[in-house]
Every structure is written in C-alpha cells, then in structure tokens.
Amino acid sequence: MYKKKELQDIISTAFHTADFHSAPSSLYDPIKYMMELGGKRLRPLLTLMSCDMFGGNINEALAPAMGLELFHNFTLLHDDIMDQAPLRRGKETVFKKWNTNSAILSGDTLFVMAYELVTKTTPALLPQVLELFNDTARKVCEGQQYDMDYEYRGDVSIADYILMIRLKTAVLISCSLKLGAIIAKASDREADLIYAFGENLGLAFQLQDDYLDVFGEEDKFGKEIGNDIVTNKKTYLYLKAFERAGGSSLEFLSKHFNEKSIPVKEKVKTITGIYRELQIDSVTRALIDEYFAKALSIIEQINIPADKKQTLLEIAGQMVNRES
C-alpha cells in the first residue's frame, strides 16, 4: 500500500513532466497556464488510492487519473467564463488573461486531452471506463446548468440544491474513486459501493466548502470569506436560513440580501450573525456529518481489511474537516 505522500509525489511528478504544449501556441499556452496553476490534484489522488486499495497496479491508473484532473480543469476554465470570474487560485483566469474565444477553444481542446488520457487504459476496460466518464461529464454539465439557473429562480429548495451539488461536484469524486476500482478489476458490487461512498463524501465536501465560505478563517481558507453572501448565492446555508427564519428575522434576512446599498463587509457580518442566531453553523455541520457517516457506512460494506482502507479514510476525513 502506498502512503498519501507517495501518491501525491507520483502525481506531482507526472504533471511536472507532462508536456501540454503543441502547435498552435495560441491554443496550447492557455492550457499549459491553466494546468500550471496547480491545485490539490485531489481527483487523481482518489483514483490512485482507490486503485491501490482494491489491489490494482497504480501505474495503470495514472494516465486515466490525470485525465480526470484535466477534465476538472476544463470545467473550471469554462465555468470561469460563465461566472466572469477574474481570479483562479490567485491568478488571472484564462478568459481574462487571453479572451473569451481563447478560453472556449482551449477548454474544448483540454476536454479532448482529458478523453485521451482517461481512455489510456487496458482495452478490455474501455467500455466500462467510457460509460463512467461519459456519464460523469454529462452530469457535471447538468450540474453547472442548474447552478446557473438557480441564480434566477426564486423557488429553489434544499432538495434542488443537493441535486445540483451532487451533479456538479459529487459525481466527479465518485467517478475518481470508481475509475480506480475499475482499473483494479474490482467487482461490480465493489465499484458501485465506492461510487456511492464517493457521492456522499462529495456532498459533504461541497457542504464543507459552503460552510467555510461563511464560517472559515480567511488566513486558512485562502479566499475571501463571505463571497457567497455577497453574491446572494443560494447555498445550503442560505436556503436553510430562509427555511428556519420566521417573522422579523425573515424580513431582516430578505432585506439584507436584497438591499444593494449595504456595504459588503457589513452585509457579510450581519448575515453571518443571523446565520449564527438561526444555528445554521451547527445545522450545516450536522448535515456534513450525516453525509460523511453515510459514506463511512457504505465503505464498511466493502469486504477489504480495515487497514487497507486507512489511507482513503484519512483523506476523506480531511476533505470534510478541512479549513482550506
């Protein structure tokens, strides 16, 4: 069994030695730039860990694992255009540094490169790998569409929100884990279990992100706190607050979310205060714990000695208890 650090080093080396460049440079420079912005490389790590846990050869999983990271970056590249986001990991986004057309086309090319890597696997496994990856890619697009739609919808429910983050975030976590299982030639049952584990873990992971956006510490989070509040994003915290608020606190909440004249810092402070009064922090933590517990109960059903699950459980725990 590999340790987390060892796998991270393998992934890091693979990305450092990978050559994303080709002609024309106007197409590939943005791709190289995007891939060099870094990130935690969480998805390939999950693929290798899962492959290792199921007794597979991680060398066979490395190219497909990298493919998932390329896919993730492709979605970020296009999302940044759609969100008109100026910064990504503290640096200019591709569409800002180049232009929208470059970002569209470099993104498309990155998507092709993701397919090239994901399908660099044993031919016999290709049908399964493709079915998983195609399904995941489509769902991630659907999730992003829901996310955009919700911005203009006044009737978003908590169930709608969970559906959205399941599609936009959780299924790629599931896919990363299941891909490792497929390459390790795990049984269908095991592959499905690790997928279900990933889905619950992914939901907890995204909810943790929403939680940190409000209750995190700026130094550790690495991003400005309260961005979701400033942009009126309909996160679980927002939706739950409106659900729990009654009478005067509901009025106060509505007023503060819709009033454009309130200074940003004051708005964040006030809304955070209401969230605390409504115990949105503990309610959110409880839901994170619930999804995480569900994930744990699922991985328990996989018939593998507990010590082999340790590395994966460790990273899973970090994903939902992280501060950044």
Next chain:
Amino acid sequence: MYKKKELQDIISTAFHTADFHSAPSSLYDPIKYMMELGGKRLRPLLTLMSCDMFGGNINEALAPAMGLELFHNFTLLHDDIMDQAPLRRGKETVFKKWNTNSAILSGDTLFVMAYELVTKTTPALLPQVLELFNDTARKVCEGQQYDMDYEYRGDVSIADYILMIRLKTAVLISCSLKLGAIIAKASDREADLIYAFGENLGLAFQLQDDYLDVFGEEDKFGKEIGNDIVTNKKTYLYLKAFERAGGSSLEFLSKHFNEKSIPVKEKVKTITGIYRELQIDSVTRALIDEYFAKALSIIEQINIPADKKQTLLEIAGQMVNRES
C-alpha cells in the same frame, strides 16, 4: 450495396426518432434546436457509405456516424460564439437565441453526447475508434484556432491556409470515412487509404466552398455571395490574388480590402472583377481538380471492385461540383 437515397433516409429517420431531450431543459433545449436546424448530414452519410463499401454492417455504424454529426454540430455551436455569427442555416444561432453561457455549456454537453454515440460500437474496435476520434477532435480545434489567428496575421501563406482547412474541415471528412472502414473491419492499409482519400476530398470540398462564396449563384448557394470578401477573410482566393497581383492591381486590391468607406456591394463587385482579371476562378478550379484527382488516384489503390466504389465516388463528385 445501399443507394445514396436509402442511406440518407436511414440517417434522417435516425435523427428524427433520436431524443436529444433531458433535464434541465435550459441545457437540452439549445441542443435539440441545434440538431433540428438540419443540414446535409454529410458526415454520417460518408461513414455509412464507407462501411457499406468495405462490406460492413451499416447498422453497426449508425450510432457512431450520428456521433460525428453531433460533434460537427458542437463545433458549429462554439464557432458561432467565436465568430459572433447571428445566423446558422437561416435561423438564429444558439448564442443569439439564448446567450453565450448557454451556448458554451450546451456545446460542451453536445460534445459529451457525441462521444457517447461515437463509442457505441463493438468493444474490440473501441481503441481504434477512440484514437481516430480523439485525434480528429483535437485537430479540428487546432484548425479553428489557426482560422482565428489568421485574422490578425499579415503573413499568412497559401501553405498556412491549406494547413488550416486540412485541420478544420478535411480531417473530419477523413475521419467519417475511416470510421466506416474500421467498423467494417477493413485492413489498416485500406483504412489509411480511405483516410487519405478523404483528406484530399475534404480540401477540394472546402476550396469549392470558398469558390462558391465568390463565384456562386446566390439562389443556389443559399447564402449571400461575397461574405468572405466583405469580412476580408484570408481564403485561398484572397491569398492567391495577392500573390498574382502586381503593380497597380496589387495597390488596387489592398486599397479595396482595407478601405472601410466602400459600400459592401461595390466592394464585392470590384474585388470579384479583379479576381476574374487575375484568373483566380480558373486557378481555384484547377486546385480543386488537383485535390480531387489526387483523391481519385488514392481510392483506385483500394482493392475493391469499381462498382462497389460507385456510390461513394458519386457523392464525392457532388461535393466538389456542387452549387450549394
């Protein structure tokens, strides 16, 4: 052997009964709209013809053939954003009817759906099919990038232009034909020959498009004549004219291409006149004939009775002698 009309009916029925709809409708409505705009469905037709010619079962080629049409439409959907094109087949483009974000994301989803269909084939053929399709998809993106780059470059050569149309247009024609050959389990040599045939045919096909844009008849062409002249597009005709023009005609050409105050109709008429004087019409036709002759000499090397090649040769002839 199937007749052209029979294959067209099979493809048409397949598209009419295909269900491109799913949730959320905000994501799938633009896809449905795009696919219902129609078009000649030339690429799937080539796949089925090639499959049939090599003795394959066209039913096995139908889904992948449709996948190529979806891919083609995905590229058009994103190209229309990049070109800010208001119309496609006489109707509003997706980004105009919806918005840029919808067009980006629906395009991405259509790309996934293309992969789903292209890879709906005998598992044993998947590695070959994927290698071909990934390579093609990447090249088409590169071609589009060169096309955008050339707009701002003053040093585009005829060789640069041929490279661009080879990538942007010809390789998808090649891919369509080779895909049919792979599914028919043709030999590698045969698959490579039909690919090379397609590349030369594809170049002739694109040059015919450029030719019609200037020398076609508006009623038959279905689009306004002279659009490439109006937009100063560096087509083969444009580049050849600058190459052949000398002295006063070169000056005249430069002036008319760069002078913004000349009314559009007058510009088209004047430039077309210079093109005729410089015999750009016959020079272009000669190049089209050259590529077509090359294509024919390649398909002759395929060891199949001439009568079995007839349907494909017929459509190939129409592609380079078409008026629309």
